[in-house]
Amino acid sequence: MKISMYTVENAIKPYIIEKTLRSDAAMMIESALFLDSETELYRADCLYVCLSKHLPIPILIPDKTNIICLGKPSAYAVEAYAHINLILVSDDINLKKFFNTILGTLEKYTMWEEKLDCLLKNHASLQEFLDLGAVIFKEPMCLLDYHHNVLATTSMIDSQDDDFWTYLKKGYINNSPEIISHKQDKFNDIVDARSPVAMISSISGKYKLISAIYVDNKPIAFLAMIHSTKDKNNPFDIYVQQLFNFFVNSITQRLHQSALTSKNKQLADEKQNGAIQSNFNIPGLDLTQILKYFDFKAGKQFQIALFQFNEPQKKPDHVIEISYTIEAAIPYSKCVLSGELFIAVIDLQYHAYLPKAVAKRFIGILEKNDGYCVLSPVFHLSEELPHVLLQVSEVINFCMRLQPDTRLNHYHDYAVLHCLKALSENENMSYILHPMLRKLIDYDIKYGTDYYDTLKVYLKNNCSIAESAIIKHMHRNSFLYRIKRIKELLNNDLDDCDLRFKLLFSIYYLDCENIITNWVD
Missing domain, CATH: 3.30.450.40 (GAF domain)
Structure with missing residues (x-):
């Protein structure tokens, strides 16, 4: 980092006895040299240090030259040196030590510049x-x-x-x-x-x-x-x-x-002017503009990251930081701000999935800004974009309520819930319950047994007696006896994998029924 004579003045303030500094003394100094009677060529980027006997007469010094003089020369007139930057310091200090102080000042500011450059590079x-x-x-x-x-x-x-x-x-x-x-x-x-x-x-x-x-x-x-x-x-x-x-x-x-690309800024400006209209029931997202903006080509794979923030009136400028994180880390990926929602379309042609390092950076930004993200399924064609956007936009608020501590979510973790919700909007879901499960539930109600929950644990743990017994806090033999009683009651040995899938599907629906009922878009 180059420094100015005002920086030097601050560093050696205790030693100064007199000074004349130009108002335009800029940050140009990057080295220091001793000045003696043989010096003829003066550099604007150099600070010269000399003894009073070696200070040249004013007419020999070019404008804006930077000089520190130890001691006050005889017949010195400050106004004669007004065309340069000159500081007079006490002559009772050691010249070598004083020069090292100047070099230390230059080194300190150079170190700060290197740290800033390192931050930029990283x-x-x-x-x-x-x-x-x-x-x-x-x-x-x-x-x-x-x-x-x-x-x-x-x-x-x-x-x-x-x-x-x-x-x-x-x-x-x-x-x-x-x-x-x-x-x-x-x-x-x-x-x-x-x-x-x-x-x-x-x-x-x-x-x-x-x-x-x-x-x-x-x-x-x-x-x-x-x-x-x-x-x-x-x-x-x-x-x-x-x-x-x-x-x-x-x-x-x-x-x-x-900074967002000029096209990104144009979309943001259009949003502010009310030019972007709602499409596909996704507020603020203009799919026509997005399809023009992104380069969807055959053979590529894409993934959408949809972001939302709890308190937008208090949020930092997450657009800049998240945009940079994505666009710097993943080539050919672009971000768009639309209303309160912020999306990134991630080009996965060089990645099988979102890299873990990038996901980790996402989580840090989301935690700092009280935000959430849902990553969509991988898709290939621009025609799939409207449907994928609908999927993630319906799921994101659900993620924020169901798992408020999980900042980065994947759609596939909520795909079954999303499908059940869509099904419940068109079908009477009470019919989905498998009759075998209904029989167990009725039996539990009548006799105070725990057969339904026992079967649920058993099926969810791949029919492992040992693991299921641990979860139910039962002895292995006791759990084995209970499963035997369930099989007798259902008149089925539960060996059929298709049957187990149907039972698990009903069990999963019962687990999620309350969640789906209270799912507010």
């Missing part, structure tokens, strides 16, 4: 970027999307006694009076500035340094850093603002990685 989460920012700035930071939803906040540093920060940590700021009453004017000012803006929070009284982040020349997010004190003067020194701007550029690159 497609790290926004949270990881902000946590590194907290190390660099030693101040709490947050990232909001353009609609003021919280994308991430620093996890290691909090803004003490700050109600505004409390809202941010909860993942939303819609209830903040500051945002309600002032957000439009303030955020418009930030967008128009095109550079970091310092402003005072009307809630906490603390300064915030905020910058808009642009992708394709459009503002999509805001990065903010909150000062830990209530300093009445702007506490963000020039070097902090320069470094913050560099950090903004890194976040911008990260969001560029995650």
